[in-house]
Amino acid sequence: MNIxxxxxxxxxxxxxxxxxxxxxxxxxxxxxxxAVQVAKRLNYNILSVSVMQKGLEExxxxxxxxxxxxxxxxxxxxxxxxxxxxxxxxxxxxxxxxIHEIRRIGFIITGSDESKEKIAAEVTIPVFSVFTNKNIxxxxxxAEEIKQKKPVGKTLxxxxxxxxxxxxxxxxxxxxxxxxxxxxxxxxxxxxxVFAFSFAHGAFASNxxxxxxxxxxxxDTKVVTIEKSVKDDVRSNxxxxxxxxxxxxxxPFHRL
Amino acid sequence: MQDLAVESLKFIDxxxxxxxxxxxxxxxxxxxxxxxxxxxxxxxxxxxxxxxVPGTVAVASNMCHKFPKAMVGAFKRFKYGQVxxxxxxxxxxxxxxxxxxxxxxxxxxxxxxxEAGSNLYVSLAFVVILVLVGGYVFFDAWKIAKxxxxxxxxxxxxxxxxxxxxxxxxxxxxxxxISLWFTIPVGFAAGMLAATxxxxxxxxxxxxxxxxxxxSIIASATELVIAFIMGLGGSINWAMHGMIDIRLTLLILAxxxxxxxxxxxxxxxxxDHMIKIVMGTIMLxxxxxxGLAIPKYLDQLGLVSMNAGDINLMTKISFGIMCFxxxxxxxxxxxxxxxxxxxxxxxxxxxxxx
Numbered sequence: 001m002n003i004x005x006x007x008x009x010x011x012x013x014x015x016x017x018x019x020x021x022x023x024x025x026x027x028x029x030x031x032x033x034x035a036v037q038v039a040k041r042l043n044y045n046i047l048s049v050s051v052m053q054k055g056l057e058e059x060x061x062x063x064x065x066x067x068x069x070x071x072x073x074x075x076x077x078x079x080x081x082x083x084x085x086x087x088x089x090x091x092x093x094x095x096x097x098x099i100h101e102i103r104r105i106g107f108i109i110t111g112s113d114e115s116k117e118k119i120a121a122e123v124t125i126p127v128f129s130v131f132t133n134k135n136i137x138x139x140x141x142x143a144e145e146i147k148q149k150k151p152v153g154k155t156l157x158x159x160x161x162x163x164x165x166x167x168x169x170x171x172x173x174x175x176x177x178x179x180x181x182x183x184x185x186x187x188x189x190x191x192x193x194v195f196a197f198s199f200a201h202g203a204f205a206s207n208x209x210x211x212x213x214x215x216x217x218x219x220d221t222k223v224v225t226i227e228k229s230v231k232d233d234v235r236s237n238x239x240x241x242x243x244x245x246x247x248x249x250x251x252p253f254h255r256l
Numbered sequence: 257m258q259d260l261a262v263e264s265l266k267f268i269d270x271x272x273x274x275x276x277x278x279x280x281x282x283x284x285x286x287x288x289x290x291x292x293x294x295x296x297x298x299x300x301x302x303x304x305x306x307x308x309v310p311g312t313v314a315v316a317s318n319m320c321h322k323f324p325k326a327m328v329g330a331f332k333r334f335k336y337g338q339v340x341x342x343x344x345x346x347x348x349x350x351x352x353x354x355x356x357x358x359x360x361x362x363x364x365x366x367x368x369x370x371e372a373g374s375n376l377y378v379s380l381a382f383v384v385i386l387v388l389v390g391g392y393v394f395f396d397a398w399k400i401a402k403x404x405x406x407x408x409x410x411x412x413x414x415x416x417x418x419x420x421x422x423x424x425x426x427x428x429x430x431x432x433x434i435s436l437w438f439t440i441p442v443g444f445a446a447g448m449l450a451a452t453x454x455x456x457x458x459x460x461x462x463x464x465x466x467x468x469x470x471x472s473i474i475a476s477a478t479e480l481v482i483a484f485i486m487g488l489g490g491s492i493n494w495a496m497h498g499m500i501d502i503r504l505t506l507l508i509l510a511x512x513x514x515x516x517x518x519x520x521x522x523x524x525x526x527x528d529h530m531i532k533i534v535m536g537t538i539m540l541x542x543x544x545x546x547g548l549a550i551p552k553y554l555d556q557l558g559l560v561s562m563n564a565g566d567i568n569l570m571t572k573i574s575f576g577i578m579c580f581x582x583x584x585x586x587x588x589x590x591x592x593x594x595x596x597x598x599x600x601x602x603x604x605x606x607x608x609x610x
Contacts, residue, residue: 198328
């Protein structure tokens with residue numbers, strides 16, 4: 001499917017999108033409902049991708065067509081633009097390729113934690129997963145886990161320590177300034193003081209941001225690597241040249 | 257020298273406005289540092305001087321806040337898997353040497369041409385390096401953004417990594433193997449620049465990206481390790497001369513420890529090339545700022561003749577643009593985080609209610 005071909009698709013391309021990944025071409029009803037609900041709230045369109053195993057390209061018929069039609073119907077009845085892609089291979093690599101080929105994909109939703117981990121390892125945008133209706137209990141537990149405990153006690157504790165340290169310094173500035181500027185062995189005093197402050201105040205600041213709900217989006221760092229090939233690697237080329245020519249080994253019995 | 261320092265320190269009175277000012281610029285400087293691995297120092301030192309703090313005390317107090325801030329930022333980004341500790345330590349080793357050479361060059365210029373000559377040298381270094389490096393970084397980020405946001409290793413880095421010149425070192429987190437000899441110039445240049453313009457990261461981070469071949473995320477995070485090591489060494493030196501005003505240091509640290517952690521969190525929300533955009537933007541704006549300061553020093557050296565009023569105006573505009581550079585960087589970072597965070601927040605909210 002060429003998403004850029006007609007005017008409807010070009011409008012789709014310009015809008016912000018959620019990418020919904022269906023492993024084995026499957027989109028559970030809870031995944032469909034959830035994606036449509038979020039897209040409505042955020043005024044996003046939906047781009048779904050049915051990911052099939054490599055090697056199934058020759059299988060006739062469009063896999064998961066029924067679920068895709070259901071997804072389309074629910075999205076369009078909610079006034080949300082919808083399109084679907086069919087891809088073969090690893091979902092993580094496919095998702096990464098899609099977000100680079102197609103603009104304005106905000107985040108990804110998938111149907112399981114396993115799929116989410118696979119995709120999150122390859123992409124730099126947020127990835128979320130939902131459980132299916134079959135595991136309602138697990139879904140509720142997941143909802144509870146998302147509401148992580150806010151570090152109120154830690155924030156207040158470290159905040160109090162930090163405040164006490166600042167009060168101690170700023171109520172005794174003359175004495176402290178006198179000792180801290182003597183030089184020589186006294187030079188350890190300002191160094192140790194800033195270390196102490198950075199532990200207490202740094203912990204306070206860290207817990208403060210957590211309390212505000214501001215935390216890291218993901219911790220999988222994508223590392224840019226050189227694509228190694230015999231052509232690119234000089235050392236590999238030198239080793240390759242030293243090897244005997246291939247045709248001498250085509251027929252090991254040629255001396256018989 | 258110690259008595260002079262004590263006398264100078266006793267003259268600095270802090271009021272509520274100056275305390276708030278130090279907290280705010282500390283926060284913004286920390287935010288930028290946590291995100292791009294460096295920056296902030298070029299505004300913090302003049303900022304303190306604008307409150308009446310003597311130059312040497314401002315530099316010493318700034319440096320004493322820099323290393324704990326870098327330590328906290330590096331630790332935060334280490335938890336996110338972004339810091340290559342070995343690369344940081346190896347590069348810092350040559351950076352420390354670069355700092356000493358940079359200081360000697362500064363002393364030589366100061367003796368030969370006086371303070372005006374030294375200031376002119378610093379400003380010219382600012383302009384030349386920031387325009388060249390900052391311009392290239394910005395252009396590279398723009399190219400990446402246009403082609404879909406995929407960072408690639410440069411031809412130079414690929415070539416250098418393929419050269420087998422012992423000792424070869426493998427950097428696990430950065431996922432590259434390169435000869436130690438190619439990391440030395442990067443660290444040395446970063447150290448020299450730190451001694452010259454107080455921001456070694458403006459060469460250190462691009463050096464690690466374009467010469468060594470690390471990604472922007474890894475390079476900017478690893479730079480915090482280098483900043484910690486250099487800052488600690490420099491602070492011990494200043495402390496032994498009794499030049500650190502601990503009150504200024506702690507007030508800036510109060511804001512910067514919030515900012516540096518927020519900047520570190522921000523790196524997990526944005527694409528890699530955003531780090532280059534922020535870095536390039538700040539570098540180019542600061543280059544303009546320092547360019548406006550050059551006529552003043554040329555006038556002081558008698559190389560040009562300018563009206564005192566014009567010089568005063570240019571100095572004020574120069575400082576204003578410098579602050580603007582930092583604020584712009586902070587706004588880009590916060591804006592990117594906000595944009596990236598909105599769908600995530602809404603989704604988690606929806607999920608929590610489901």
